[in-house]
Amino acid sequence: MKDLRYIDGVTSLSLDRSVCIGCKMCSQVCPQAVFSYHAGKASIEDGDGCMECGACGVNCPVGALSVNPGVG
Numbered sequence: 001m002k003d004l005r006y007i008d009g010v011t012s013l014s015l016d017r018s019v020c021i022g023c024k025m026c027s028q029v030c031p032q033a034v035f036s037y038h039a040g041k042a043s044i045e046d047g048d049g050c051m052e053c054g055a056c057g058v059n060c061p062v063g064a065l066s067v068n069p070g071v072g
């Protein structure tokens with residue numbers, strides 16, 4: 001889905017890697033392949049690809065992800 005873009009640099013998505021447990025749920029639910037993994041934790045690989053659907057934030061079991069759905 002790398003061809004579907006919104007506006008660069010405006011996503012509300014944020015990730016607190018200090019609390020991430022590396023379960024990879026965020027990458028399973030993300031329709032835009034925003035996440036990658038490094039050292040057992042999620043990383044935001046393509047933040048500008050985020051369409052702020054909110055799925056990752058809802059499904060993260062430890063609250064590591066924050067996003068404001070619908071503002072984009």
Ligand code: SF4
Pocket residue numbers: 013029030031032033034049050051052053054055056057067
């Ligand atoms: S809000 Fe949606 S598009 Fe953005 S990173 Fe999370 S799951 Fe992917």
Ligand code: SF4
Pocket residue numbers: 015019020021022023024025026027041042059060061062063064065
């Ligand atoms: S869903 Fe949350 S805890 Fe799981 S890998 Fe993603 S950010 Fe980390």
